Amino acid sequence: MTTIPYRLGKIKHRSLADEAYCYLKEQILSGHIRQGDVITEQTVADILHISRTPVKNALSRLESENFVTTLSGRGTLVNVLSIADMRDIYNVRIVLELLALDTAINHFSARDLEEIRRVFVDAYNDYKKDKSSLPAEDMYHLDNMFHNLFIEHTSNHYIRKLMPSISERIQLGQLQAYIMTDTFETSTLQHLEIIDALEAKDLPEAKRLLQAHLEWSYKVMFEAMIKSGKKKV
Structure with a gap:
């Protein structure tokens, strides 16, 4: 240990x-x-x-x-989380985040979105200049901060209670994915597209982009887990 x-x-x-x-x-x-x-x-x-x-x-x-x-x-x-476990957890995560977005979209202030856009643009620019300047732990925390926006602003208090447990279960998998893959640039550009839709108050487009992003995120994690030697059950 x-x-x-x-x-x-x-x-x-x-x-x-x-x-x-x-x-x-x-x-x-x-x-x-x-x-x-x-x-x-x-x-x-x-x-x-x-x-x-x-x-x-x-x-x-x-x-x-x-x-x-x-x-x-x-x-x-x-306990070891199998790929099947992670798939089931992600399926729940997608449903809960999309539900959170239904009510959260009207609660974002222009300042909220402007600040998180600035954080991601700055991180993106730093990463493009020098990839080693942004460790995997920082990538994970940036990603987590973005997705917490939906949970923090939703009016559904059951989602706010459930999501921390879901996030904890996928934390290690996300860290491994950032360590083993070069996907921060793609992830950040997807986040910025979602922010565009949030600023426009375009709920259908924001939900479409969020679901596509989460499905892509699971695929990246799946491939990282395969590479790390985990067996499917």
Whole structure:
């Protein structure tokens, strides 16, 4: 199990179980603890300098969210998302984002759209000058920021509750895709086209472009997962 340094107490009101939960989830979603790795309570407790009890509580919480599975007497296994899992998750994501856009489109301010356009144009120009200036983690965060716009502005509060879990499930796959493929330019141009439609308040065109973009995004991730050696189930 590969880990990165972590310091307790970043947010003082969190319990030790919350700290352990946030640490483990961060490590899993960033890929530092890999899918298929086995986590032991004692190892995590030693890293965080806490007892095993809050670690056990954190792992139970992660298991309830389907990130890990307890192995009797052997530790806790980080669940592996198959291509079939990712396909199903993306199908749900597409439906929810399109539903979010139905109500969000009238809630975007001109300033919202102007600011996100500027962010993407600046990133695009930097990337064209020097691809190494934009690491995969930054590409992912830019992409996530764009798609969060629909969730933040929708009036459907059920979507706002459901989407964070969906986004977490695809985070690692998106990171891998950006690392393994040269698709940031295409993705950014698609984002800018969607922004054009949002500024024009053209809901049918915005939904068409968003769906096409998400289907393309899944295809890119699918190909990256194949290259990384995952087997279809």
